[in-house]
Amino acid sequence: MGAPLPRDPIADAQRNWEERGWSDVAAPMAAITAIMRTQQILLARIESILKPFGLTFARYELLALLSFARSGALPMNKASALLQVHPTSVTNAVDRLERAGLVARSPHPTDGRTTLIELTAEGRTVAKRATAVLNSEVFGQSGFDPADVDQLIRILGSFRRNAGDFTG
Amino acid sequence: MGAPLPRDPIADAQRNWEERGWSDVAAPMAAITAIMRTQQILLARIESILKPFGLTFARYELLALLSFARSGALPMNKASALLQVHPTSVTNAVDRLERAGLVARSPHPTDGRTTLIELTAEGRTVAKRATAVLNSEVFGQSGFDPADVDQLIRILGSFRRNAGDFTG
DNA sequence: TCCAAACCCTTGGATGTCCTAGTATATTGC
């Protein structure tokens, strides 16, 4: 977006917090703000990698999820739950993926309320290729030290559990 | 959004990656996905706290930034650089904050291209109140262990530096 | 001096997310 700043703006914010007498919450504020910014950076990287495939991260996540489903199909509400996004976001993603010919909607055999999303052959191919590039270009060059990756998984996993994402 | 899942969907994804022979990138994939999800959770918490003030996180960040500026005013491009967002996002936020009477645009005294954003008296008051609630309700109850907060600041700070956010 | 290049902000368009409501189908309870 722009040239690197001469100073870390989040560290500056943390100092500002401390100077105002909010030392007790300055560090968590900095950590949370850093998570926000890191997500933004990672998302931009991922989207730039997926752009040639005509995918966004939201659509890729859905494709990837379907590719791991035994039957290659999932009910919309299941996808919504597993991806932890609002049902309308799934509707949106499926609309676009369907128009691109990567997934297809089909009625649930026994529950008339439910719609199944199924990968098409092309969808499976695109998912595979996109994953390969993502693995080599993003996940394989995450910029995180291996030990730090473990720390992140542990810390954020604990946070997500406490936030009510899962119970396991 | 929904009830807690019986299993951690990100841990499942990591297992799926490993089973497909992508063990070398399974952990970074899980860590990155966890960052995405954590950001989503935190953003939702913050936005729900800010809603009564008529603010979103993007607008709050701009208000907070202005409240720490010596003169209480900043050029748009400076705000864009410090918040690390696209200039059009700042335009958008300023439009809404200005309509709400919390900031005011004024021409730069010497550079005709530049627009200064300035906090109004009400903007300063709202920023102060919103910060107080955010400190007590979010940052003060982040759900992160203090030691983990330090880890996050270190790990993500290093990542952001490597990503080109800052050089200091 | 003067025009091209650089810089600043805004407009318009595409996407994603959530919320609220509305329609259709299932399930439950009387």
Added chain:
DNA sequence: GCAATATACTAGGACATCCAAGGGTTTGGA
């Protein structure tokens, strides 16, 4: 068996983010 409640998906609206383009202002080199 039928009405009330719950569940599943979709439509429309509000926001935020980014990109591409356009119009105005400054700067800098020929």
